Amino acid sequence: MPFDPLVTAVVETSLNRLIQDDPELGRRLTRLKGQVIQVHLKELNKTLTFVFSQQIDVLADYEGEPDCFLSLNLSVLPELREQANITDLIKQDKLDLRGDIQLAQKFAQLMKDCKPDVEEWLSRLTGDVVAHSVVQGAKNVSFFLKKQACKQQSHLAQVLTEEWQITPPPLEIAYFCDQVDTLASQAERIEKQLNKLLEKA
Template sequence: MPFEPLVTAVIETTLNTLIQDEPELGRRLARLKGQVIQVHLKEVSKTLTFVFSQQIDVLAHYEGEPDCYLSLNLSVLPELREHANITKLIKQDKLVLEGDIQLAQKFSQLMTDCKPDVEEWLSRVTGDVVAHSLVKGATNFGQFVKSQATKHQNHLGQVITEEWKLAPAPLEVAYFCDQVDDVKSQAARIEAKLNQLMERV
């Protein structure tokens, strides 16, 4: 199976499954019925077309004209929920939007709220108790890994600055910045005096 149809099939199946599991998402889908939204993902330089009916169809190739076209990074999508952010994102070149702004906001809200409840899905296979234990265990393990990574990062920072002397310590950087500020203010005073002398001459 070619890569693009596989990716669109996975996205389509995942979104439709999540929407079926959550009545509120189904109501939001109904508001988009009959609309076509095209999204160009800058990270991968690919364009996906979302066609809304009783469900969502995700297409890698679409010949028609979409009702709304977006070009963005995925990280920007949640920010579209706020109308005020859209103008800011366009000015910052983080978003290209053609078509209905309200449609883009509805799409953003639907996509950002389509988050899987892993524990609920696992409970269908393993039962509630096992699913809860697995999710809690995975969360605790993730927090442990994160704390260990932070600890090692701090230790490495101390080794680089204090033992190996490869980088200045934070206090040395602050002292250097203070010295730079002093030199700048002295230079400004000297420049002002020179200007006064030049005016007299």
């Protein structure tokens, strides 16, 4: 099976399953009914076309003209929900947008909210108790790993600044910056005095 049809099939099936499981997402889908949005993903250099009807159809090839065209990195998509962000992203060359801005915002909101409820899906296979235990265990492990990573980062910072003295502590950096500012001010005053003396001479 070619790569593009496989990707579009996975994306389409996943989105439609998530929308079926959440009535609120279903209501949002009806607001996009009849619209066509094309998204060019810069990281993959691929274009996906989302056709909205009773469900979402995801196409790799589309001949018609979309109602909205977006070219962006995936990480930018959540930022589209706020109209102020859209202008900034266009100025920063992070987004190329042609068509209806409000349509882009509705699409971004829908994609952001299409998050799988892992516990719900797992409970269909294993039952509620096992699913809850597995998800809770995964959250605890994730929290523990994050905590350990923060500890290691803090320890490394202390070793670098205090024991090995490779980098100066933050207070020393602040003090140095203050001294530089003071010196710059003094140099400016001396330069002005010299210019006055030269004008008199």
